Every structure is written in structure tokens, then in C-alpha cells.
Amino acid sequence: MYIPEIYKNENPEQIRAFLKENSFGILVTNKEGVSLATHIPLEYAQKEDGTEILHAHISKANDQCKHIENGADALCIFNGPHSYVSSSWYDFEEVPTWNYIAVHIRGTFTVLDKEGLWNSVKTLMHKYEDSQEQPVRMEALSEKTLKQMNGIIGFEIAISSIEATYKLSQNRDDKNHTAVVDQLHKTGDSGSKAIAKEMDQLRSTKK
Known part of the structure; x- marks a missing residue:
């Protein structure tokens, strides 16, 4: 994932809470040049030895099952709140943009046995x-x-890397940052309020 340095989040506690x-x-996989993706709960957990994993399951009728093999690679994408940011909110000329939070995780599969599932x-x-x-x-x-x-x-994904981007107008001064926050609250939708x-x-936390 492309992340400009200013938007990179490397706070382990914050990322894991997210x-x-x-x-x-x-869940994104690729096998023999074919990419597949499935929207599912991917639950973060830590094993007793400290190994970080995601665990989940998908239907056997899903073609992506053919990609899920011990040792195969996986990419997992997590999206948080997001919102459009109008450049009309600034006190200078600029193009519009989008604020958002996202995390990408890469790792390798282990297929679960009946008890593990x-x-x-x-x-x-x-x-x-x-x-x-x-x-229930x-x-x-x-x-x-x-x-x-x-x-x-069922399967586990042993996490090998985590990339997190928190694009939240870090490149704006206090005046314009406050203006964006105020306008996001006025927008009123849940995504805008969450980003604000x-x-x-x-x-x-920076002050």
C-alpha cells in the first residue's frame, strides 16, 4: 500500500485496537494469475507464543477455497471511516481530497482442522x-x-506485515485543520463525523 510518510501509522496499540x-x-488471494476477494470477518488474535494471527472461515462453495492452502499468501484489507474533504474549506487554493483510515495485512495461511474451526x-x-x-x-x-x-x-493467517494509513489532514495548519473538522461535523453523515x-x-496527541 502506498503511504506517504506523513500519513503512516506505526502505533501498534492503536492499529490492533482498530x-x-x-x-x-x-480477503484477497492470487493463484495462477487469478485474483479473488471475499468480504468476511477477519478476527485479530494473539497466540500464547505471541504470534499474531487473523482467523476466519468461508463457504466451501466459494471458488476462493482453491486458493487457501497451507503456506499460501494472503492480503487482508480493513477500511475504517472515510470522508470527502472539499478544498473550499481552506483559506488557500488547493484540490479536493479524501480523508480515511485503512490497514493492510499480509500473511500466510494455515488450514484449520475440525477442532480449530x-x-x-x-x-x-x-x-x-x-x-x-x-x-446464541x-x-x-x-x-x-x-x-x-x-x-x-476455517483458516488462520500468520501475520507477516502490517501497513496502516491514517490520512487525517496532518499536512494542514491548525486553522485549516479546524476548518475541515468543523465542516465535517456540519456534513452530518456518520463517516464525516467519525473522521472529524x-x-x-x-x-x-501531537500538542
């Missing part, structure tokens, strides 16, 4: 079901429902 909060990503899906369900009024538990599902597990393949919040937080 991955946990924005785990619905894009069970644990991966169980972890995923607990993460999103724990906040429900009547959470893997252990409580009927044998009929659990047969659906036969239709998916991220811009405020980043600028406050």
Missing part, C-alpha cells in the same frame, strides 16, 4: 453475541444446525 473494532475486511467460529460468535439480550451459544445449537459447519473451511473525531484525537 483491527478489533473494524474486523469486517476483504469450531474454536474459531465459537470465538467469533461470542464476540458478537455476548451483547445480545438472548445470546455454539454449545446450545442442534446437531442439525451444526451440520452447516461441514460447508465451511479521529482528526481531533490525532491533533490533540
Whole structure:
């Protein structure tokens, strides 16, 4: 991923917090010149030995399964909030741009066995079901429902590199930075408000 130095984020804690909060990503693979992509939850975790991984599953009916082999390469893309930034908000002439947060992860596959798949899906369900009024538990599902597990393949991706870009108007002075934040709040959509919040937080940590 192309990242100008000013927009590069190398804060491990911030990046990993982002991955946990924005785990619905894009799994990209390539085999014999054919690239495929699937939108799925890719859950970040650390093993006892400190190895960083993503774990997930896809349908066996998905052609991308043919790419998922032990040792094969994977690219995972995670997108955070984003928003258009009009150059009319500045006190000088400039072209419009876009502010956004994104993380790219590269790594290699390990196909999970039956127990590993069970644990991966169980972890995923607990993460999103724990906040429900009547959470669904893997252990409580009927044998009929659990047969659906036969239709998916589970895998881990051992992380080899993480690239994170936080493009949040770092190249603007305080006056124009504040103007962008104010206009983003006025825009009113959730992406603009989220970017404005991220811009405020980043600028406050620099002071």
C-alpha cells in the first residue's frame, strides 16, 4: 500500500485496537494469475507464543477455497471511516481530497482442522453475541444446525506485515485543520463525523 510518510501509522496499540473494532475486511488471494476477494470477518488474535494471527472461515462453495492452502499468501484489507474533504474549506487554493483510515495485512495461511474451526467460529460468535439480550451459544445449537459447519473451511493467517494509513489532514495548519473538522461535523453523515473525531484525537496527541 502506498503511504506517504506523513500519513503512516506505526502505533501498534492503536492499529490492533482498530483491527478489533473494524474486523469486517476483504480477503484477497492470487493463484495462477487469478485474483479473488471475499468480504468476511477477519478476527485479530494473539497466540500464547505471541504470534499474531487473523482467523476466519468461508463457504466451501466459494471458488476462493482453491486458493487457501497451507503456506499460501494472503492480503487482508480493513477500511475504517472515510470522508470527502472539499478544498473550499481552506483559506488557500488547493484540490479536493479524501480523508480515511485503512490497514493492510499480509500473511500466510494455515488450514484449520475440525477442532480449530469450531474454536474459531465459537470465538467469533461470542464476540458478537455476548451483547445480545438472548445470546446464541455454539454449545446450545442442534446437531442439525451444526451440520452447516461441514460447508465451511476455517483458516488462520500468520501475520507477516502490517501497513496502516491514517490520512487525517496532518499536512494542514491548525486553522485549516479546524476548518475541515468543523465542516465535517456540519456534513452530518456518520463517516464525516467519525473522521472529524479521529482528526481531533490525532491533533490533540501531537500538542
